[in-house]
Amino acid sequence: MACGGGGGVPTLSWYINPDDGGQAKLAAACSKASGGRYRISTSVLPQDATQQREQLIRRLAAKDSGIDIMSLDPVFVAEAANAGFLRPFPGEQAKQFTDGVFPAAVENSTWDGRLYAAPFWAGTQLLWYRKSVAKKAGVDPAAPGFTWDQMIDAAVRTGTTVGVQGNKYEGYMVWINALVESAGGQIIGAAQKGDDAAIEIGSPAGKQAATIVSKLARSKAASPSLSTDDEERVRFLLNGSRGGFMVNWGYVWRAEKGDAESGVIPKTIPSDLGWARYPRVSAGQPSKPPFGGIELGIGAYGKHKDTLAVDAVKCLTSTPNMKRYMIDSGNPAARAVVYDDPEIKKEFPMAGLIRDSVNAAAPRPITPYYGDVSGAVQSRWHPPASVNPATTPGRSATFIRQVLHDQALL
Secondary structure, three states: OOOOOOOOOOEEEEEEOOOOOHHHHHHHHHHHHOOOOOEEEEEEOOOOHHHHHHHHHHHHHOOOOOOOEEEEOHHHHHHHHHOOOEOOEOHHHHHHHHOOEOHHHHHHOEEOOEEOOEEEEEEEEEEEEEHHHHHHHOOOOOOOOOEHHHHHHHHHHHOOOEEOOOOOOHHHHHHHHHHHHHOOOOOEEOHHHHHHOEEOOOOHHHHHHHHHHHHHHOOOOOOOOHHHOOHHHHHHHHOOOOOOEEEEEOOHHHHHHHHHHOOOOOOOOHHHEEEEOOOEOOOOOOOOOEEEEEEEEEEOOOOOOOOHHHHHHHHHOOHHHHHHHHHHHOOOEOEHHHHHOHHHHHHOOOHHHHHHHHHHOEOOOOOOOHHHHHHHHHHHHOOHHHOOOOOHHHHHHHHHHHHHOOOOOO
């Protein structure tokens, strides 16, 4: 029996982020494919990425040998790797996990020149919009050079909204970072210096980002609940009577189709749904969409860390299984070749756009102190309506430095 728990078959524990069952299906498939060499059992982590990190870091800090494989948000790989909690993939082993993988996914899985996690799926945000609203506003969001200013102005003209993740959580940091990167800057530089990294959010790019946040938050295009909006709240907003534009992850297409089929939203909405690349900050400068996804790390203290766990991760992140997971869950694959598959193109008509967007995506700061950096930014930029382009970027730069040097608490 390949999948059975008895007969002395070693069981590998895989801690997964919540999804619709796609990872559990892969665990069963790879257990069967192992021919009885191992069985993978899954344990679901909390919904919130920060809570996922807290649960894993606590157990890894205690040298828990019960964590064989873990699904990691990309921003926490550097922290776990720097602390010695992850088993690195050397040389040829690393190559099999990075061949054909999007650059941002490899970058986010690497720390201090070594690969510490295997890219599994690679998410990015698109601009989603109601085609009828764009037509009424006289704009083409898919046209080269489409900017945040144009989008906000179009929403104001049509009495509709621009949905963004404005709650005080990681989704807000995703938005801020994408704006700063799209303006040609970065929140921190020289991240390898740890707490001595260069704090750059106070740059002109940071001020451009703050200008957009402030403009939207103070406009009639803002959601009434902007300061508490998350991914699902803005999707609900887009489907409502004032729905116009929204930035959100690739899962939206599958979710919208499913809701229409089950009668949760009108069946006419998916046919009115358009998509385009993430808006630009400046018309002449291509945007750098957000990067997200999941990387698979192997715990440094597991009994099978150098043998069965490596084999299991190889199976889970194989190209066929990335395709299977994308079809099952709607989460985009980390290898570009998957997007050329006819079945993927049929299921996801925006597959080419997702591929190109992930290729152009900019990661959030890759630093072992990411939690501190993100928390510091959120605390000084929230609520969105309080953002002042003249002062907020500089104040947040100062606060990040103080937090990193233990001179201030989050």
